[in-house]
Amino acid sequence: GNSVTQMEGPVTLSEEAFLTINCTYTATGYPSLFWYVQYPGEGLQLLLKATKADDKGSNKGFEATYRKETTSFHLEKGSVQVSDSAVYFCALSDQGGGNKLTFGTGTQLKVEL
Amino acid sequence: GAVVSQHPSRVICKSGTSVKIECRSLDFQATTMFWYRQFPKKSLMLMATSNEGSKATYEQGVEKDKFLINHASLTLSTLTVTSAHPEDSSFYICSAHRASGSQETQYFGPGTRLLVL
Numbered sequence: 233g234n235s236v237t238q239m240e241g242p243v244t245l246s247e248e249a250f251l252t253i254n255c256t257y258t259a260t261g262y263p264s265l266f267w268y269v270q271y272p273g274e275g276l277q278l279l280l281k282a283t284k285a286d287d288k289g290s291n292k293g294f295e296a297t298y299r300k301e302t303t304s305f306h307l308e309k310g311s312v313q314v315s316d317s318a319v320y321f322c323a324l325s326d327q328g329g330g331n332k333l334t335f336g337t338g339t340q341l342k343v344e345l
Numbered sequence: 346g347a348v349v350s351q352h353p354s355r356v357i358c359k360s361g362t363s364v365k366i367e368c369r370s371l372d373f374q375a376t377t378m379f380w381y382r383q384f385p386k387k388s389l390m391l392m393a394t395s396n397e398g399s400k401a402t403y404e405q406g407v408e409k410d411k412f413l414i415n416h417a418s419l420t421l422s423t424l425t426v427t428s429a430h431p432e433d434s435s436f437y438i439c440s441a442h443r444a445s446g447s448q449e450t451q452y453f454g455p456g457t458r459l460l461v462l
Contacts, residue, residue, distance in 0.1 A: 268453075275349070275438065275455035276389075321388070332379070333440075333451060337388040 234259045238322050238336035245312055245343050253307040253339045255296075255322035263324040265289075265298050265305040266333070270319045279307075279320070312343045348372055349441045351454035358429055359462055366424045366457045368439030374419035375441035379451065380412070383436040395422040429461040 239254040257265065264283045268276040280289030285300035294309045305322060322336040348371040358364050368378055376397045381389040393414050394402040401414035411433075413425040422441075426433050436458050440451040 273455075275351075276440075276453040278450060278452075281450075332391055332394065333389075334391075335388040338386075 234263070234324060234326070234334040236322050236324055236334055236336035238320075238339050240337070241319075241340040243339060243341050245341070247314055247343055247345055248311045249343075251307070251309040251312045251316075251341065253320055253322075253341070255305045255307065255336060257303050257305065257322075257324050259303075259324055259326070259334075261326060263326055265296070266323045266325065267294070267296055267305070267307050268321040268323060268335075270321065270338070272318070276321065312341070314343045314345060317341055317343045349439065349452045349454040351437075351439055351457050353457060354455065355458040355460075357460045357462065360430050361428055363425055363427045364429055364459060366426075366437055366439075366459075368422045368424070368441070368454050370420045370441040370443070370452070373441070373443050375422075375443060376419060377442040378416060378422040379440045379442070380414060380422070380424050381438045381440070383438055383456070389438060392424075426459065429459070431461045434459055434461045 235258045237256050266281045267279040269279045270276050280291040282289040282298035285298050288297045296305050296307045319338045319340045321338045323333045325331050325333050350369045352367045378395040380392045382392050383389045391404050392407045395414045395416040397416045397419050403409045416422040436456050438456045440453045
């Protein structure tokens with residue numbers, strides 16, 4: 233079956249530091265890959281996605297590249313802000329985003345001044 | 346972006362009672378909605394897929410008689426936790442599937458915190 237593995241948190245960084253949150257997956261076929269973000273007290277929001285190998289998703293300074301050879305979709309940001317503090321979930325879907333999503337366990341990010 | 350609401354945002358109930366949670370897509374029609382359960386510091390676990398006008402599809406291990414799902418319209422799905430017990434206390438999240446051209450995305454509600462005493 234499908235599975236997603238994320239690095240465990242919490243990850244604590246100083247403002248303007250570089251962020252990497254690792255995500256690897258196991259899936260049959262060619263899944264679409266997603267990063268969702270959950271800010272405190274809010275629901276999950278789609279941060280970015282990639283639907284095929286070598287695609288790069290980007291949004292709000294965050295990037296992730298779909299690497300089929302390493303089955304990875306690591307999230308990166310060059311300079312984090314306090315407002316980026318949230319829980320980040322990596323997920324995959326077999327067909328676009330409309331079908332069932334398989335989530336990783338989430339990684340909490342804390343950004344301090 | 347698209348908006349999905351849930352009501353109530355939090356509920357406390359006595360053991361043995363039933364609780365209904367509503368999930369609404371406010372600005373689009375959703376033939377498919379999903380219900381998840383999120384445990385503390387854990388991932389989201391898909392409970393069931395709710396299809397408008399037909400029976401929900403439950404994931405393995407989820408009791409369909411305990412978690413009743415009704416998707417009566419293109420903008421509303423409800424999850425009823427019947428005869429709730431303390432172990433049902435959790436954070437329940439819904440999402441609505443939106444298809445726009447070739448783009449398909451799930452939009453999530455803010456979640457409902459259920460506490461069963």
